[in-house]
Amino acid sequence: MTANLLILGTGLIGTSxxxxxxxxxxVVLDDADEQALSVALSRGAGRRWNGKEKVSHAILAxxxxxxxxxxxxxxxxxxxxxxxxxxxxxxAVQRELESAGVQLTTFCGSHPxxxxxxxxxxxxxxxxxxxxxxxxxxxPTTTARTVAATRLIAEICGAEPxxxxxxxxxxxxxxxxxxxxxxxxxxxxxxxxxxxxxxxxIRLAGPGLQDTTRVAAGDPELWVDVLSQNAAAVAPLVRxxxxxxxxxxxxxxxxxxxxxxxxxxxxxxxALRGLLRRGNAGRRLVPLKQGKHDRDFTIxxxxxxxxxxxxxxxxxxxxxxxxxxxxxxxxxxVGRPRGVIELLVHAxxxxxxxxxxxxxxxxxxx
Amino acid sequence: MTANLLILGTGLIGTSxxxxxxxxxxVVLDDADEQALSVALSRGAGRRWNGKEKVSHAILAxxxxxxxxxxxxxxxxxxxxxxxxxxxxxxAVQRELESAGVQLTTFCGSHPxxxxxxxxxxxxxxxxxxxxxxxxxxxPTTTARTVAATRLIAEICGAEPxxxxxxxxxxxxxxxxxxxxxxxxxxxxxxxxxxxxxxxxIRLAGPGLQDTTRVAAGDPELWVDVLSQNAAAVAPLVRxxxxxxxxxxxxxxxxxxxxxxxxxxxxxxxALRGLLRRGNAGRRLVPLKQGKHDRDFTIxxxxxxxxxxxxxxxxxxxxxxxxxxxxxxxxxxVGRPRGVIELLVHAxxxxxxxxxxxxxxxxxxx
Numbered sequence: 160m161t162a163n164l165l166i167l168g169t170g171l172i173g174t175s176x177x178x179x180x181x182x183x184x185x186v187v188l189d190d191a192d193e194q195a196l197s198v199a200l201s202r203g204a205g206r207r208w209n210g211k212e213k214v215s216h217a218i219l220a221x222x223x224x225x226x227x228x229x230x231x232x233x234x235x236x237x238x239x240x241x242x243x244x245x246x247x248x249x250x251a252v253q254r255e256l257e258s259a260g261v262q263l264t265t266f267c268g269s270h271p272x273x274x275x276x277x278x279x280x281x282x283x284x285x286x287x288x289x290x291x292x293x294x295x296x297x298x299p300t301t302t303a304r305t306v307a308a309t310r311l312i313a314e315i316c317g318a319e320p321x322x323x324x325x326x327x328x329x330x331x332x333x334x335x336x337x338x339x340x341x342x343x344x345x346x347x348x349x350x351x352x353x354x355x356x357x358x359x360x361i362r363l364a365g366p367g368l369q370d371t372t373r374v375a376a377g378d379p380e381l382w383v384d385v386l387s388q389n390a391a392a393v394a395p396l397v398r399x400x401x402x403x404x405x406x407x408x409x410x411x412x413x414x415x416x417x418x419x420x421x422x423x424x425x426x427x428x429x430a431l432r433g434l435l436r437r438g439n440a441g442r443r444l445v446p447l448k449q450g451k452h453d454r455d456f457t458i459x460x461x462x463x464x465x466x467x468x469x470x471x472x473x474x475x476x477x478x479x480x481x482x483x484x485x486x487x488x489x490x491x492x493v494g495r496p497r498g499v500i501e502l503l504v505h506a507x508x509x510x511x512x513x514x515x516x517x518x519x520x521x522x523x524x525x
Numbered sequence: 526m527t528a529n530l531l532i533l534g535t536g537l538i539g540t541s542x543x544x545x546x547x548x549x550x551x552v553v554l555d556d557a558d559e560q561a562l563s564v565a566l567s568r569g570a571g572r573r574w575n576g577k578e579k580v581s582h583a584i585l586a587x588x589x590x591x592x593x594x595x596x597x598x599x600x601x602x603x604x605x606x607x608x609x610x611x612x613x614x615x616x617a618v619q620r621e622l623e624s625a626g627v628q629l630t631t632f633c634g635s636h637p638x639x640x641x642x643x644x645x646x647x648x649x650x651x652x653x654x655x656x657x658x659x660x661x662x663x664x665p666t667t668t669a670r671t672v673a674a675t676r677l678i679a680e681i682c683g684a685e686p687x688x689x690x691x692x693x694x695x696x697x698x699x700x701x702x703x704x705x706x707x708x709x710x711x712x713x714x715x716x717x718x719x720x721x722x723x724x725x726x727i728r729l730a731g732p733g734l735q736d737t738t739r740v741a742a743g744d745p746e747l748w749v750d751v752l753s754q755n756a757a758a759v760a761p762l763v764r765x766x767x768x769x770x771x772x773x774x775x776x777x778x779x780x781x782x783x784x785x786x787x788x789x790x791x792x793x794x795x796a797l798r799g800l801l802r803r804g805n806a807g808r809r810l811v812p813l814k815q816g817k818h819d820r821d822f823t824i825x826x827x828x829x830x831x832x833x834x835x836x837x838x839x840x841x842x843x844x845x846x847x848x849x850x851x852x853x854x855x856x857x858x859v860g861r862p863r864g865v866i867e868l869l870v871h872a873x874x875x876x877x878x879x880x881x882x883x884x885x886x887x888x889x890x891x
Binding site for chain 1: 698773841
């Protein structure tokens with residue numbers, strides 16, 4: 160890739176792309192925010208665009224609502240041969256381009272599935288996209304050449320390009336990220352509804368509540384934007400979740416009311432069982448690592464005093480025994496003087512792991 | 526504690542109590558299931574009850590629906606002076622005792638917050654209750670002596686006793702465990718609703734979906750029982766969650782429909798912001814460890830090649846530098862050749878941890 164590339168917008172994503180392409184392309188940068196541009200330039204993400212130089216490809220790394228206005232402005236001066244954006248929603252931008260009368264032949268939407276809690280060019284990193292999925296969402300008339308230029312950028316950034324029509328992309332991120340966020344926020348918010356009950360509950364809380372509500376700690380302003388931009392895709396999923404829960408509440412009410420007279424009706428226990436089984440099946444689809452799933456793994460729990468260095472000790476013993484620890488959880492409970500370290504290992508390695516850790520003097524449980 | 530104790534029911538909980546009390550009390554065991562009783566006896570959880578010997582205290586460690594019948598049977602022969610049970614729901618058992626005309630003076634409900642995926646006496650362990658909360662739920666007329674006997678057992682087992690009225694207990698476990706289970710199952714089940722969308726979504730999935738759906742892998746039969754036993758407490762919480770989500774879906778629909786004409790109405794973005802902020806506040810209540818919360822901690826992310834031994838290496842360096850790692854997460858993504866190890870450290874230790882790990886040659890990110 161020797162032709163020029165323009166990155167418009169030197170925030171976290173734009174600057175990270177520039178850093179990842181260093182030595183691979185001649186990158187020029189521009190941003191309406193002179194301070195952000197200076198940081199990106201000083202970090203070596205590219206050289207300053209003079210506002211006239213024509214490039215082979217331009218990436219519009221600006222907030223979604225600025226993509227179309229910036230494109231129309233730059234197209235006036237015929238700045239690039241092909242174009243892409245990196246917004247987290249695709250359909251809305253595509254529709255806005257169409258209503259502005261734009262031919263989508265030289266335009267490809269894209270969405271790198273990478274981010275950070277911090278924003279801005281200071282937080283940018285050349286390896287931000289390494290191994291991450293990068294959705295490519297061409298429109299119906301986008302040319303192969305335009306898609307190829309966009310794909311090449313994703314590949315040089317070390318990402319895994321994945322072609323998805325815009326509506327499928329928007330639905331996928333709604334399912335995988337936006338719906339879990341709404342659910343986690345609502346479960347966490349339920350702890351506030353009855354302060355007395357919430358306070359008692361928290362004294363009994365365990366790892367289930369911790370995991371289920373982890374993403375509820377996310378930044379509300381960021382998430383209002385994300386949810387609003389993808390509202391059309393998220394709304395029906397949240398609606399369906401609400402209906403599923405309303406039906407579950409009906410079943411629980413029936414169970415609480417005691418056995419029914421009508422033997423022809425569906426048993427409320429069967430309704431609960433159905434939800435739980437479908438939950439099992441859905442969970443089995445969730446990848447833990449490189450396409451591996453829950454069923455491939457088993458947990459080896461080790462009891463340890465709740466003191467510094469125990470985790471390192473257990474993992475050191477595991478490494479010495481040649482055990483590949485895929486993941487690890489540390490389970491603490493309120494007021495608990497002793498912790499449990501759960502090692503996730505491949506099911507076939509379980510007996511070796513148990514034997515080796517016991518031999519090394521660890522308290523392997525269960 | 527020198528007086529006799531009868532444990533009726535030698536499943537996971539009953540046998541674990543017997544093992545924990547070894548050397549501390551003279552424990553006699555009974556179970557209608559002779560095979561389970563044999564395992565518990567052979568593991569040293571106690572000696573066989575002859576069906577006549579009177580004891581100071583009897584623990585009814587049987588499934589909730591058997592508590593009252595077994596109590597009435599044993600009371601006939603005046604087997605114990607005080608009584609307790611260990612069922613996961615309290616109000617239903619208390620009400621059943623009351624309708625059987627039982628005076629609750631010598632009876633104390635209790636619930637050790639401990640369990641395992643495996644059931645039965647083979648999975649029992651003396652340290653099952655170590656550091657775990659153990660709810661004590663006396664009725665309005667339960668004597669102090671009865672509560673004290675129950676509390677003593679919890680204490681010898683190494684648990685943290687916590688007195689809670691039965692309805693508060695049932696609401697607390699509903700909030701902290703049963704509601705998150707239902708929500709996680711429903712979010713995981715949503716991946717099945719549209720198989721094509723689910724398949725695309727899974728290729729974009731990250732740690733948010735993994736955490737939010739983890740407990741959805743739980744055993745459906747076990748959870749049908751748990752939810753059914755506490756249906757009266759769980760139903761209104763699930764109903765309220767469904768309403769919260771229905772309101773959120775309304776707000777998302779309004780956002781998707783575009784700006785409204787009516788400036789007097791509440792902004793839908795404000796409704797979303799409200800949910801996310803309440804989610805933040807709820808999450809801050811969730812204890813991570815011994816009363817510490819999200820706000821006390823910060824994450825130090827370290828990039829590593831996805832190879833065996835990296836986790837041990839990072840934690841060894843942390844231990845050598847005197848860093849107390851409170852928790853650790855390993856973040857893998859589908860197709861990602863490189864992992865990120867996130868160390869949870871006290872916020873005050875962040876800069877030291879970053880400096881020490883960098884000095885040890887690790888790639889501390891962000």
